[in-house]
Amino acid sequence: MAKIERQVFHSILTKKDGWVVLLDKQVVSKHDTQKEAERAAIDEARAAYDDGGLGQAVFHKLDGTIREERTYGNDPEKTPG
Secondary structure: OOOOOEEEEEEEEEOOOEEEEEEOOEEEEEEOOHHHHHHHHHHHHHHHHHOOOEEEEEEEOOOOOEEEEEEEOOOOOOOOO
16 A cells, blocks of 8 residues: 655744745745644645645744644654654
8 A cells, every 4th residue: 555645734934925834845825923824734734634645734933943743644653852
């Protein structure tokens, strides 16, 4: 059986576009606030799962580090760190 690719949507602050949602380093959507970007990342990740795939929303802090991750479908393998 083929492995299903996980779609990972990042909510991150950029200098150029403000708060955005990224998929594979491509802008999916732009938002005025962090909260709006996080909601959009969740919606995209859930939609990927509802379409039979795997989804993940990753929320970044102002400094770019990861604050929180939410997965939809099977959780990814545990990694150190």
